[in-house]
Amino acid sequence: MTQNTANDFAFADRIAEVIHGTRFEGYLHVTVPETVKTARAGGVTYVDMVFARRDLDESDHWRYEDRADPGTESAQEELETARLDWYGEQFELRWLDNEAAAKVRHEVFHDGAERA
Amino acid sequence: MDLDGNSWFSSIVSVVTKVAEVASWIPGPIGTVASGVAAVGNAIQGNMGAALRYGAQALAGVLTAGIGTADVGAAIGAYKAVKFARGVSTVLKAARRSQGIVFKGVKATVRQSRVAGRIWVGPLAKKTVTKRGSVRLVSRNGKRQYRSPENKGARGWQSNFESGRVNKKYTNNYHVRH
Numbered sequence: 001m002t003q004n005t006a007n008d009f010a011f012a013d014r015i016a017e018v019i020h021g022t023r024f025e026g027y028l029h030v031t032v033p034e035t036v037k038t039a040r041a042g043g044v045t046y047v048d049m050v051f052a053r054r055d056l057d058e059s060d061h062w063r064y065e066d067r068a069d070p071g072t073e074s075a076q077e078e079l080e081t082a083r084l085d086w087y088g089e090q091f092e093l094r095w096l097d098n099e100a101a102a103k104v105r106h107e108v109f110h111d112g113a114e115r116a
Numbered sequence: 117m118d119l120d121g122n123s124w125f126s127s128i129v130s131v132v133t134k135v136a137e138v139a140s141w142i143p144g145p146i147g148t149v150a151s152g153v154a155a156v157g158n159a160i161q162g163n164m165g166a167a168l169r170y171g172a173q174a175l176a177g178v179l180t181a182g183i184g185t186a187d188v189g190a191a192i193g194a195y196k197a198v199k200f201a202r203g204v205s206t207v208l209k210a211a212r213r214s215q216g217i218v219f220k221g222v223k224a225t226v227r228q229s230r231v232a233g234r235i236w237v238g239p240l241a242k243k244t245v246t247k248r249g250s251v252r253l254v255s256r257n258g259k260r261q262y263r264s265p266e267n268k269g270a271r272g273w274q275s276n277f278e279s280g281r282v283n284k285k286y287t288n289n290y291h292v293r294h
Contacts, residue, residue: 034247044244046252064271065219067289068263070244070254074284087217087287113269 008032009047009072011079015101015109016093018051018084025091026053026062029109030079031116047075048116051086052108062108066116125235126161133157140173148177152194159201162209171198203228207292208235211277214290219271223293226265229275232292233262236277261286265294 012032018025029050037043048068055063067086069075078084082093096104105111136157139150151174158167171194178191203224210222211232224232234241237255241262244252251264263276273294278286 036245036247038245044242044252044254046244046246060270062270063219064268065217066268066276067285068252068261068276069285070242070252070261071284087289110269113267114271115266115268116263 009045009076011047011075014095015104016082016095018053019092019094020089024054026051027104027108028052028084028093029105029114030075031112033115044070045072046070047072049075050109050114050116052114064114068116125238129157129160133161137170140170145177148174151177152197155194156197156201159198160205162205164202167198167202171195200225200228200231204232204235207232207277211236211279211290211292214277214288216287217289217291219291221291221293226273226275226294229265229292229294233264233275233277236260236262265292 009032011030014030016028016030018028029052031048031050033046033048035043035046046068049066051065051067053063053065054061057063065086079093082095084091084093108114133154136150136153140147140154142150151170155167155170155174158164158170174194175191206222207224207228214221233253237253237260240256241253242256244254246252248266250266253262253264255261259279259281261276261278261281263278265273265275268274271291271293274291275294277290277292278288280287
């Protein structure tokens with residue numbers, strides 16, 4: 001039995017610019033993975049986030065970091081206020097419109113291949 | 117010794133290793149097998165000097181008994197077990213020491229990661245399976261999480277060892293590479 005939870009979360013599959021002060025730091029891709037509910041595995045909803053950060057030391061100049069916490073509460077609060085606490089670092093988020101998000105999803109997140 | 121922060125596992129390994137160390141003095145096959153167990157137990161605890169010593173003792177026992185195909189197989193098996201346990205131990209120690217996000221951690225096999233992951237979250241962990249097939253385990257008290265190996269695009273195959281849950285999110289995220 002498959003549980004589709006992506007539709008229930010307003011920020012699923014959205015992409016934001018990540019800003020520190022006035023400096024552009026990278027992009028954040030939010031996804032909600034589908035989970036399989038079985039007798040032994042519960043259907044906890046996860047909010048997965050991948051942060052593509054500018055890093056000239058990496059081969060394609062992007063460093064991918066991820067976060068995946070069970071439950072939606074912590075992510076919901078941060079995404080709604082557009083303030084990201086990334087392992088102690090504070091950032092602002094600027095959500096991209098559909099057209100810009102599609103471009104970044106393809107060019108930076110490789111159509112979803114960069115996952116948490 | 118608190119190898120992974122889960123005292124139940126550390127206690128079991130410690131007791132089994134100590135019993136095996138004592139039994140390793142018994143002449144014959146029992147002592148040889150016990151030496152092998154002591155070698156693996158010490159390897160898990162990171163006592164590589166003792167692991168090598170008991171491993172050599174186990175090998176000597178095999179050689180004294182006369183080399184046969186089964187004996188060579190047992191010796192190779194013991195060597196592989198020690199090597200496997202050492203990898204599991206390395207992952208757990210590195211994950212436990214990590215602070216914040218470490219996106220390029222130690223390398224380990226997928227099997228070593230899965231065993232280390234089970235130890236990381238302890239018994240009665242809550243399990244979630246994604247449609248992609250990856251498994252997420254949350255410890256009973258919620259303070260630790262393990263995410264099984266998955267292809268993460270440009271980063272290759274990785275698994276995650278997370279800890280330090282504050283405000284419903286993990287503050288430490290250690291990535292093991294495969």
